[in-house]
Amino acid sequence: MNDPIFVSERARQEEVFRFIAASASHGGAPVKRIDTHGAAVFLVGDRALKIKRAVRFPFLDYSTLARRKAACDQELEVNRRFAPQIYHRVVPITRSAEGKLEIGGAGKPLEWAVEMQRFDESRTVDHLASERPLASDLVDAIADAITASHAAAPKADTATWIASLLPIIDDNTSAFKAANFPADAVAALDGATRSAFEHARPLLEQRGAQGFVRWCHGDLHLANIVLIDDRPVLFDAIEFDPAFASVDVLYDLTFPMMDLLHHGRSEAAAELLNRYLVTGEDAHLDALGTLPLLMSLRAAVRAKVTLSRVSNDSEAARRHRCTAESYFALAGRLIAPPPARLIAVGGLSGTGKSMLARALAGRVPPLPGAVVLRSDVIRKQLFNAAETERLPVKAYAPEATAEVYRRLGERAARVLAQGHSAIVDAVFAKADERAAIAAAARVTSVDIAGLYLVADLQTRIARVATRVDDASDATPEIVRQQQAYDTGTIEWITIDASGSPEQTFNRAVSALKLRDQR
Structure with a gap:
């Protein structure tokens, strides 16, 4: 009635x-x-x-x-x-x-x-991601906007956030059953999600105690991010109940990450995660193990919401159903991630290590892609310097370099311990440096693949001479000095990096046997 x-x-x-x-x-x-x-x-x-x-x-x-x-x-x-x-x-x-x-x-x-x-509705990020790959500077700007919003967000109650998750899982499963999704797939997703939640609960509670449960945006899918004056703006945040938006900041982040994956943009999803990790709190590195649960929940909720859309147009209803099914399938993929791996990318300055590491991240499972750990960035952090700030000569003394490599290995081990893949980017000119990163993989029982990039001296000098706004302090003179390095026997896979970045990327993908994660 x-x-x-x-x-x-x-x-x-x-x-x-x-x-x-x-x-x-x-x-x-x-x-x-x-x-x-x-x-x-x-x-x-x-x-x-x-x-x-x-x-x-x-x-x-x-x-x-x-x-x-x-x-x-x-x-x-x-x-x-x-x-x-x-x-x-x-x-x-x-x-x-x-x-x-x-x-x-x-x-x-x-x-x-x-x-x-x-505003121009065609400038929302879902439209942009549907049309073409997103530029790196745009993805970085989106990550920076999210980081800033989290830094300003008021802290919220952890118990309420944790208590909300099982009812969300219940509602998702009920919606999928009512929609006659395959019963075995629904049961598998439900069971895996509950198991992942119970495993992650202590860590989520710990993060709440650390202050990472905050009143966030809450509905940060790509359609709620728009470019205005070429800068990303977050809008249409949840307002009807603060509890719905009072979540772990990583749960807020996983919405656009998941949505990028749904649009087939794994490279952008990986880049969003990496930029957020570099600019955000260091403790997030120890919570990467929650990403399969949080991303899968986001995909499942999106599937449920799409199912609820009512339309008198049969074609629109068919599209809604197809979209819901694709989000449901993504939720199933995300909750069951494959094993992590470690990839080390070495080579002298100017061989294109950092560009390759960044490009590879979205290809390395599990989704959304590998965490990139760059020695140049870690060195700047060691000396409390901005990423593009030039360091003095003493910052490159042997003892400082040894500490950089120690931290590089320690951070890689933290990532791998979470079941997440890592790409380490450093010169790795010394045999003991290569042995140390291999040891980090052995400690966590993870497979390692080492790539060593090579290019002729003039090519490397030309590349370094044109760098701007980069974390590396390498100069043409430093490149010349590196010619005298005794690298010893390099047992890693040698990659010809003398050509274009695309050629180097394709050679590395082939050597690593990586597949597109779309």
Whole structure:
């Protein structure tokens, strides 16, 4: 039976929606309407009006005008943390004494809307990722925006966050059964997810005690990141219940990572993770083992939400079903990661080690790809210097270099202990340096593959001479000095790096027998 209150509310809303959707209400300007399960958004010129629907779900209640007004106020407050340039004000839709509907009039409010700055919808990252691979500087900028949002996010209650996970798993499984997904696949995902959760629970609780459970964005899929003035802006954060967005920061991060994987952009997903690890808290390195659970949960929730989309259009319904099935399949892949491995990339300055390591990361399982550990970055951290700050000569003394390699091995062991793969990037000119990184793999019972890049002197000098904004302090003179290195017998795979980066990458992929993870 229909709730008479809802019938009345919805009838009044439909009148408001017709008014807002009419171009005559905006001086003849065309109006584009976008409907979601919880809101209707009207795009007119450079303006957007978002009205909460008169609906009630287990996780939100917009059933009365007062509740919708409160939700609009909350959305404005929450999202100004992320996108103040988009969110302007809450405006009433009123009826005048003459019975005329007005936006922001002085009459009695019939409805409330969040007024926003309209942006180019084709510049959301989901559209960009669908069209072409994302540029490295864009991925870095997205990671930096997420890092900044996490640094500013208020700390939240850990127990509530942990307690929410099993009900999420229950809801996902119920939705998949109701949608008649293959019973064995549903049961396998459910069992593996519960097992992974129980295994990760102590670490998640520990991270909460460390302050990593915060009031985050909460809904950070790629469609909620947009480029404005060529800078990524996070928007449409969860506002209806702070508990839904009060999560471990890594759970917030895994949403865009997972979505990039769904778009077939494993290289960007790996790059997003690596940039976040370099700019964020060091303790995240010891939580990589939670990524299969957190990414799989994100994919499963996305599948469930997609299933809930109602459409009277049979073709749209078919697309929703296919999308939900692909997210479900991804959830199954993510929860069962393959074994980790260690790849060492060595070579003299100018051979292209760092470029290769970065390019390989997205190809190395498990998803989203390997963590890249670069000796140049670790050396800068050792001396508390910015990544592109030039260090003095003493920073390259033998004892300093020995400490850099010690830390490189220690960090690699931490990554591998989490069941995650690592790529270590360093010169590795000495036999004992190569032996030490191999030992780190043996300690964690992980397979290691060593690549040693070679290129002629003039090629290496030319490459180093053109570097800008890079962590390496190598100069053409240092490249010449390295010619005198006694590298001993190098038992690693030798890779000809004298050609283009693409040629070096293809040779390395072939030598390592790596497959595309899409």
